[in-house]
Amino acid sequence: MSLLVFGHKNPDTDSICSSIALSHLKNQLGFEAKPYALGEVRKEAQFALNYFKVDAPELLTDAKNKDVVLVDHNELAQTADGIEEANIVEIVDHHKVEISTEVPISIRVMPVGCTCTIIYQMYKENNVEVPYEIAGLLLSAILSDTLLFKSPTTTEMDKLACEELSKIANVDIESYAMEMFKAGTSLDEFSxxxxxxxxxxxxxxxxxxxxxxxxxxxxxxxxxxxxxxxxxxxxxxxxxxxxxxxxxxxxxxxxxxxxxxxxxxxxxxxxxxxxxxxxxxxxxxxxxxxxxxxxxxxxx
Amino acid sequence: MSLLVFGHKNPDTDSICSSIALSHLKNQLGFEAKPYALGEVRKEAQFALNYFKVDAPELLTDAKNKDVVLVDHNELAQTADGIEEANIVEIVDHHKVEISTEVPISIRVMPVGCTCTIIYQMYKENNVEVPYEIAGLLLSAILSDTLLFKSPTTTEMDKLACEELSKIANVDIESYAMEMFKAGTSLDEFSxxxxxxxxxxxxxxxxxxxxxxxxxxxxxxxxxxxxxxxxxxxxxxxxxxxxxxxxxxxxxxxxxxxxxxxxxxxxxxxxxxxxxxxxxxxxxxxxxxxxxxxxxxxxx
The missing domain is CATH 3.10.310.20 (DHHA2 domain)
Incomplete structure (x- = not known):
């Protein structure tokens, strides 16, 4: 069983980074898994990918007949075309839920600021080492979703994750976040x-x-x-x-x-x-x- | 915030044992939590409680205005009266789901044979030691739900959990299971x-x-x-x-x-x-x- 891991349509930094990080974790645990994106990678996520030298996920056009893992979303309106004919095996998310399944599946939802905070937790739970570039992507997503901890959705768990991840990724949280936000909100291409x-x-x-x-x-x-x-x-x-x-x-x-x-x-x-x-x-x-x-x- | 932890109505061994074991874990992690039962404890669960010298959970009559954790169920038809006016903060379950929430909450669902297998996993993830009597209850529930691994819902994770738990609980899996099943299915009170x-x-x-x-x-x-x-x-x-x-x-x-x-x-x-x-x-x-x-x- 090869798993397709993807976030929501019109993907933000969390959707891109969590699909890559969870795929890597699955691989380390012995499962075939590959990240996909349901839309163009935006400037902010692209900055993080460039910074940590990771390829952008391929674009997914159709989930039909595939074994899929949903990250950073759980509502069918936000997911891949053909999902009705896909086999959803797992969901990892931090949003309110609207889930109905025919059989038991794996679901991991936590009320934290970012899906990547949960995925970092899953690395720890499984005693899997977080490599430099994965730490960088997890950190980027958490800083993005919590707006450098300014969002009211921020939890202590998000902050703690960032502290630990910033050491592995070897960046200063504040200055890296500002650099990423600048790149993400740049208006350079406009007159x-x-x-x-x-x-x-x-x-x-x-x-x-x-x-x-x-x-x-x-x-x-x-x-x-x-x-x-x-x-x-x-x-x-x-x-x-x-x-x-x-x-x-x-x-x-x-x-x-x-x-x-x-x-x-x-x-x-x-x-x-x-x-x-x-x-x-x-x-x-x-x-x-x-x-x-x-x-x-x-x-x- | 004090948490009420309970399984489904007409509680089986998993519902009783998972509410006790998860409450204990919450307590160890610094949260106030107490197990409850949504109905009379049946003979099988009572055997396990007696064997490991644990009090049966109190009966819950109304969840209104309470902070609650649902174990071993997620559908509203199976849960406590007054749930519409309760605050569901967490769900740990191994059944198919039918969940819709207004806000993000903690949800842990895994396609394994028993909720107690997931809860044992949560003890390990949080590095919390499983005491003798909790190990006994977790083991009892897993043996009950998997019918001593004969149920098709049994997974390797259930078996591995039982192996480890049986050492802490100091019982032989086969003979303990048979003793519990006998007590649970005894027809002694009938002519x-x-x-x-x-x-x-x-x-x-x-x-x-x-x-x-x-x-x-x-x-x-x-x-x-x-x-x-x-x-x-x-x-x-x-x-x-x-x-x-x-x-x-x-x-x-x-x-x-x-x-x-x-x-x-x-x-x-x-x-x-x-x-x-x-x-x-x-x-x-x-x-x-x-x-x-x-x-x-x-x-x-």
Whole structure:
């Protein structure tokens, strides 16, 4: 019996890394197993694969008539085409479950931040050594899923796993995570105009035409390096006020580039406004950017 | 958070022993946990509890508003009343699953013969020593669920667990299992007539009025010790032919006490008939007792 191991469609770093790490564990325990991906590997996972020199899993097109292991998902809507005619032999996951089987199968679900935390546990339980590159991938997935332990889903078990894995993978947790997040959220392939319009909404505030764009990235430096180009584009628009918020989810705040009087921005976000200023705690357009600007513009 | 740990309604030996063993493991790991039973402890489990000097779990009447751990079952129909208002935090089971949760919880399901095999595995994974009496209960449950490894659900993992546990519990697997099965299937509290009529069916075979009773027990000796009393009762009935099959599921055959000519019994079951004769391989009334007797009676 050869096992196909895969995560969910539109795979994230956990889906990619957990399929590789569990396949390796199965191999060490004497089972034939091979990782697959149900979609293109995204930038963040690709960074981890490159860093630890591991090949990306092959793309799986059809699970029909195969013996499969599901990682990082358990709901049929998220899994491979042809799953109705596949033989699900095992599930390893950290999500809420919606599972119904005809026969007993192996199921391992734990309420932790990342599937890879469970898989690391399984290595330990089976006394199988975690090699350097597998440690690196497990670590990458846990840091990704827990957003460097900032996600409320983070548990002590996730943190402990990362501590141990970082020693095997020989990386500093903080700096490796930031490097990976930067690579994963890089906007390098987009133009100034594309970034401003990526998630852009228009509002009427006290008769003024106001536009607010927001992007989430951790590759802040390369955005701020082009601050003048952003500003030139923003100023060339015919909005009365335009604010581009570059939101850093780790620092939990947004860098602001704007077409507006400094006083409006200072009033709205309690900052000493200048182009590229960091507005601490401001991460939501709906709950912070829009109401704060509405009030500040009305009071000008 | 104090955990209530329990198996299914109408609890078998696995449900009782796995709730006690998992509670002990939780306690060793620093969690408050207590075993409960969803019904009266049956004779087999009571034998194991007596043998290893462990108190029976208290009866649980209502799980409402409690933090609960389900062992040896996962379907809501089999679990405690009030479960809809309970907080299920963990499931350890070896059955097919029908689980749907709102949030991620701990789930450990493995396709092995007994929940206690999984729990023994969890002791090892957590490096928690299995004490004598817990080893005895785990062993009892595995022998019970696998019917001393005769059940097709038995896996190598179940056998290996029993080997290791029998050393800690200081018992011989075969003889302990037989003693437990005897206690569990004892018919001591029933009268001769009750035993004959326990599962009794009447047939017409070539114009003869034929009755066939069947009981499953491993306490064969105490039945055969009363052979003459059974025979006196059987002969006093007005059936033309009456066969009582005392089926031994471990030896896979039935001891026969009968009102019939020896030749009919010899022909029907290829034995040298005498009262209490063992008919090897004969375990099914529908597939063996009825058709074989029908043919033998027709050919007399």
């Amino acid at each position: 100034i105009e594309e970034i401003v319009n990526m998630d852009f909404k228009e509002f009427d505030m006290s008769g003024k035409r106001v536009g607010i764009g927001q992007v989430f990235t951790l590759d802040i430096d390369s955005i701020l390096a082009k601050k003048d180009d952003f500003l030139a584009h923003i100023n060339s628009t015919d909005y009365d006020v335009l604010v581009l918020a570059i939101t850093d989810i780790i620092k939990e705040g947004s860098y602001l580039i704007y077409k507006a009087g400094d006083k409006v921005i200072s009033d709205a976000f309690s900052v000493d406004a200048s182009q590229g200023v960091f507005a601490e705690g401001v991460v939501s357009r709906k709950k912070q950017l829009v109401p704060n600007l509405t009030t500040a513009i009305k009071n000008i | 001769i007539e009750e035993i004959v009529n326990m599962d009794f069916k009447e047939f017409d075979m070539s114009g003869k009025r034929v009755g066939i009773g069947q009981v499953f027990t491993l306490d064969i000796d105490s039945i055969l010790a009363k052979k003459d009393d059974f025979l006196a009762h059987i002969n006093s009935t007005d059936y033309d032919v009456l066969v009582l099959a005392i089926t031994d599921i471990i030896k896979e055959g039935s001891y026969l006490i009968y009102k019939a000519g020896d030749k009919v019994i010899s022909d029907a079951f290829s034995v040298d008939a005498s009262q209490g004769v063992f008919a090897e391989g004969v375990v099914s009334r529908k597939k063996q007792l009825v058709p074989n007797l029908t043919t033998a009676i027709k050919n007399i």
